[in-house]
Amino acid sequence: MRFKHAKPTVVEADMTPMIDMTFQLIAFFMIVTNFEQTQADERVKLPADRLARPPLAPRELEVVVNVGFDRNADGTKTSDTPAVFYGEERIPVLEYTPRLKREKQMIELQHDKEAVNDATIVIRADGDVPTGLVQELIKMGQEVGFQKFALKAMSDEVP
Amino acid sequence: MKFRKHQGDAKVDLQMASMIDIVFQLLIFFILTLKIIPPEGDFNINMPTVQKALTGVMIDDPILRIRLEANQDGSLKQLYFGELALGNSAPEAFDQLSAKVGNLVSVQPLVAEELEVEIISDYILNYRHVVAAMSACRGRVTPDGKRVTYLENIKFAPIKRPSEV
Numbered sequence: 001m002r003f004k005h006a007k008p009t010v011v012e013a014d015m016t017p018m019i020d021m022t023f024q025l026i027a028f029f030m031i032v033t034n035f036e037q038t039q040a041d042e043r044v045k046l047p048a049d050r051l052a053r054p055p056l057a058p059r060e061l062e063v064v065v066n067v068g069f070d071r072n073a074d075g076t077k078t079s080d081t082p083a084v085f086y087g088e089e090r091i092p093v094l095e096y097t098p099r100l101k102r103e104k105q106m107i108e109l110q111h112d113k114e115a116v117n118d119a120t121i122v123i124r125a126d127g128d129v130p131t132g133l134v135q136e137l138i139k140m141g142q143e144v145g146f147q148k149f150a151l152k153a154m155s156d157e158v159p
Numbered sequence: 160m161k162f163r164k165h166q167g168d169a170k171v172d173l174q175m176a177s178m179i180d181i182v183f184q185l186l187i188f189f190i191l192t193l194k195i196i197p198p199e200g201d202f203n204i205n206m207p208t209v210q211k212a213l214t215g216v217m218i219d220d221p222i223l224r225i226r227l228e229a230n231q232d233g234s235l236k237q238l239y240f241g242e243l244a245l246g247n248s249a250p251e252a253f254d255q256l257s258a259k260v261g262n263l264v265s266v267q268p269l270v271a272e273e274l275e276v277e278i279i280s281d282y283i284l285n286y287r288h289v290v291a292a293m294s295a296c297r298g299r300v301t302p303d304g305k306r307v308t309y310l311e312n313i314k315f316a317p318i319k320r321p322s323e324v
Contacts, residue, residue, distance in 0.1 A: 015175055022182050029189030034196060047287035051294045051306065052200025122201070130233060131289045132282030135318045138204075148203075153290050155200030 040124060041066035041085045045075065047127035052153035061111070061119035063103045063146070065137060067093060068126035082129045084137075093133045100144045120148040202293050204313050221270075223263070223310070224277050225256065225292050229284035236281075238292065249291060257295035257309075264309045271310060279316040 044066050070079040070090070083090040086099060100121075107115050121141045125134050138149050226239035238245045238252045240259045246252040264271040276296045280289050298308040 015179070019175075019179065019182070022179075022186060026182065026186050026189060029186065029193055032195075033189055033193050040196065040199070046199065047290040049200065049290055049294045050300050051297050052202060052290075053306075054198060054200055124199075125286050127285060127287030127290070128233070129286045130282060131227075131280045131284045131286050132318055132320065134286055134289075135280075135282075135315050138315065139318060150201040150203050151290065151293075152199050152201060153294075155198050 039064040039066075041068065043071050043085060044068035044124050044126050045071070045128070046124060046152055046154045048154040050155065052155045054155065055150075059120050059122075061107060061115060062122050062150075063100070063107075063119060064122045064124060065096070066124045067129050067133065067137065068124075069128065077128070082126065082133055093136060096137065097140045097144065100140055100146070104144050104146070116145050117147055119146060120150050121146050122150045122152060124152045202290070202297070202313065204293075204315065221273050222275050222277050223260070223296070224279055224316075225296065226279040227281065227284055227288055227292060229281035229288075231283070233283050233285040235284065235288045238288075249288070253291045253295045256292065257299050260296050260309050261299065261307075274310055275312040275314060276310050277314055277316050282319060282321050 045068065066085040067082055068085065069077045069082055072078050082093060084093055084096050084099075085091075091099065104116055104119075107119050121138070123134060123137055125137075134151070141149060224239075224241055228236040228239075230236045235247045235249065235252070237247055238256060240256055243259075245255045245259075263274075267274075276293075278289055278292060280292075293313050296310050296313060298306055298310075300306055
């Protein structure tokens with residue numbers, strides 16, 4: 001019995017639409033990825049407010065201070081003592097002056113002595129933090145030599 | 160003269176595999192590094208250097224005082240617009256505050272330009288209430304999404320620590 005031996009056919013998948021889609025996805029993720037928010041600490045649950053608005057122009061010099069509580073993955077508080085989060089460190093709020101002095105020195109070294117007048121201390125405080133501690137931070141900043149302060153709040157939620 | 164028969168366009172096979180590898184790696188990198196962070200806004204504040212006496216609200220007074228009293232657990236006990244108590248329920252009390260400030264600004268628009276808000280808060284009060292009070296003084300958002308600005312100059316009163324009260 002004779003069998004016909006068919007030549008193997010090469011099936012070429014059309015990759016063009018997939019590559020188009022992939023590039024579109026990359027472009028999308030590149031645009032929405034925000035590398036500037038790295039100073040924000042996820043443990044801080046900011047109070048929400050519709051009127052809080054981002055600054056019209058980005059600030060050249062800012063010192064971000066994150067004040068909050070330790071929280072677990074669900075967002076539940078695991079500690080009742082608020083602290084300033086400085087990377088992995090947890091610094092009591094009332095002992096933050098040396099860090100502010102160091103920030104001031106860094107600004108003076110990188111720019112000039114007058115640059116501190118233009119620097120803004122941006123306070124990202126948890127909604128449950130006692131207001132007095134936020135005021136203490138502002139007072140410490142004033143004593144160190146900072147003049148501008150901004151308080152952060154979530155801007156897209158209805159409180 | 161004899162022409163060579165025109166040969167058909169030779170198909171050039173591009174090596175797509177390596178490009179697709181890189182593209183997928185980039186895609187995975189951006190997916191993994193993506194953090195969806197809601198936009199954050201600012202409240203700029205002015206800080207006083209001189210303590211002024213605590214008085215009630217008067218139209219001649221360039222300072223509008225908003226006082227917030229706290230319970231022991233940090234919740235809001237009473238919100239005051241000058242000497243007028245507005246209650247302790249959020250957001251109703253803050254809506255009332257916003258309406259009062261709105262009235263004041265509409266009645267005296269020239270005074271409002273120079274009017275300064277001083278937030279007088281108990282030390283232990285949860286910070287979110289102070290943000291709500293600042294927002295109520297700052298302005299409001301109309302139902303069609305427009306922002307109406309009332310007062311821009313907001314400052315904190317000097318700190319009163321629990322040991323000093």
